[in-house]
Amino acid sequence: MVSLEWLLLTYKVPAEPARKRVSIWRKLKGMGAVYLQGGVCLLPKTDDHLRRLKMLENEIAEAEGEALLLATVGLDQKQQEKVVARFNADRDDEYKEFIEKCLAFEAEIAEETRVSHFTFAELEENEQELMKFRNWIEKIRKLDFYGAPRAGEAAERLQRSEAILDAYAHNVFAAQEENRPPDASKRP
Structure with a gap:
């Protein structure tokens, strides 16, 4: 090293x-x-x-x-590894908190889906929350000087949250189309 x-x-x-x-x-x-x-x-x-x-x-x-x-x-390899481990532990704590918030976000969307609460307002609120997650993980990454072990898990969790929100968005758009009156010009 x-x-x-x-x-x-x-x-x-x-x-x-x-x-x-x-x-x-x-x-x-x-x-x-x-x-x-x-x-x-x-x-x-x-x-x-x-x-x-x-x-x-x-x-x-x-x-x-x-x-x-x-x-x-560090005086030797072992001391250097201790310091790197301290940095990585701090970042892993932040990644852990990030992952927990993503899980809560996903649970909230699952509940909205379960009760068929498909509104544009809810979608917008969730999109704003996801944007906060993207900014948050970037802040953590900037401070992840030595590649903390949970970095990959956090990135995967963000991707999963994005996919879940994307599926929810499809449900919102589908639900909104169902509620529109039929277009008279398209009737046989």
């Missing part, structure tokens, strides 16, 4: 106001950082991450906190 490099950020900020501490935490999680412990996190070493962490370092200083930013590597 190629030696991987990471950016290590250690920081501490005053407990109050909490919003500043929470803002920093959210930004780090939004970048895909893994926390080794409170106030100590890692990101893969990229120019983008370095730039964003330097900006965050300034934000920490403005919040009257302290930060130290270092480049680091």
Whole structure:
């Protein structure tokens, strides 16, 4: 395995106001950082991450906190694998939540189908939900630096959800056509 490099950020900020501490935490999680412990996190070493962490370092200083930013590597293959496993575990947790939401989405469509609730409004609502899923999985993929094991399962679940919604859409269009009055010009 190629030696991987990471950016290590250690920081501490005053407990109050909490919003500043929470803002920093959210930004780090939004970048895909893994926390080794409170106030100590890692990101893969990229120019983008370095730039964003330097900006965050300034934000920490403005919040009257302290930060130290270092480049680091694992001492050996085993340490490197532990770090990659931490990143993959975080992404797998996100993929798991994504999969659960897709399953709930599919169950909702199954219930709508069971009760023959085939309306354009319901279809539009479900299409919007599916669009949220597509955006969500793309956000997770952008943070999946090392190919988390559940990535494939999540992609397959999204495809299944899309297929189920497509079948539901066909039912909606068929139901709407059934409710239209017959066209007088097409009568024998």
